[in-house]
Amino acid sequence: MPSSVMSTSNSSGGPRPPAAVSAVGLRKSYGDKTVLDGIDLHIPAGSVFALLGPNGAGKTTAVKILSTLIGADGGRAQVAGHDIATSPQAVRAAIGVTGQFSAVDGLITGEENMLLMADLHHLSRREGRRVTAELLERFGLTDAAKKPASTYSGGMRRRLDIAMTLVGGPRIIFLDEPTTGLDPRSRHNMWQIVRELVSGGTTVFLTTQYLEEADELADRIAVLHDGRIAAEGSAGELKRLVPGGHVRLRFTDPAAYRSAAGALREAARDDEALALSIPGDGTQRELRSLLDRLDSAGIEADELTVHTPDLDDVFFALTGGTDQTSEEAVR
Structure with a gap:
């Protein structure tokens, strides 16, 4: 990069x-x-x-x-x-x-871990138990609350x-x-x-x-x-930010495919699949421009997909x- x-x-x-x-x-x-x-x-x-x-x-x-x-x-x-x-x-x-x-702490129960944290936050005993019960339920731990956390x-x-x-x-x-x-x-x-x-x-x-x-x-x-x-x-x-993005157009009609290939000279051709790949970043503006060009030429693709690099790339x-x-x- x-x-x-x-x-x-x-x-x-x-x-x-x-x-x-x-x-x-x-x-x-x-x-x-x-x-x-x-x-x-x-x-x-x-x-x-x-x-x-x-x-x-x-x-x-x-x-x-x-x-x-x-x-x-x-x-x-x-x-x-x-x-x-x-x-x-x-x-x-x-x-x-x-x-x-x-x-x-695996040596005490899930509930006891929660109550210990409530004490550290200076919550009253009543408030600590209320908050503990609510959070254990929210996180799906109520049934396991009385079991040692080590389990x-x-x-x-x-x-x-x-x-x-x-x-x-x-x-x-x-x-x-x-x-x-x-x-x-x-x-x-x-x-x-x-x-x-x-x-x-x-x-x-x-x-x-x-x-x-x-x-x-x-x-x-x-x-x-x-x-x-x-x-x-x-x-x-x-x-x-990473190059490699493109829009892929696929056709079922060979004549439509040939017309599109002629109108989109920059596209990479896949004659066997009747598909064209046009480099681009997949933005809305760029996609609209491509669709306008196809409309002006009277061409309709059967399938349009946008391919962008992923976060791995x-x-x-x-x-x-x-x-x-x-x-x-x-x-």
Whole structure:
């Protein structure tokens, strides 16, 4: 991918909506290894933001800084309107964090895990039990509430982990690799939970290596590589950064196919399939122009499909497809 690829953030040119999370020039190093090299973020309230990157790209470090678990070496950031450096307690009161590894205590029951979290948030006994019961029901854990968490499946432990995160009613949730190790059904269940959280007004900051996950959930996606944001935008915007998109026209009438091939000289021909491929990025304007050309020539295709690169193509183009040394090893 050429180095000229820039962020597509705020491509409409209009004013940005208020940010739940914002950062300017965020930097962090471990020894002589620069993990974050001046990243900028703007995440609107009530949205899902996904941070993608290879192992060691700095995703977990970004979450730890924004959730006040570690300090930055440079730059500034605000979370829920509070400066992470000068008002860390206010930030912590507004957020919930679910890390890569479950915070669930397997030696006690799911209900006891929840009540412990309620105590940590200084809820009254009555309020703690009410919130615990509501969240256990919401996450489908009521039947297992009295069982030791060590008996839970991976998906159940992850659901309990997120339910514990929600006890304090956070406005912003950081989900660091939330579906790592889950089977496909559990992963899809987790996606539905995230959608429900956002529909209720919660902002979700998601880090993931599952590109399908980002494509399914995120309003905006940033690709982190070598400590910097290599590109940012919606899934559709990022896919258009990578060449290879095209519109495919298929015909059943050989005469119509020949006429279309004559009218669309730039198209790649597949004479056996009676199909034409016209390079393009699949935008509405470009598609309308193509259809106008076909109408002017009196040509009607039997099938029209738009093919765009997927996030796998974007990821490998931007990162070179290489894994870096893990962040844990850097430390």
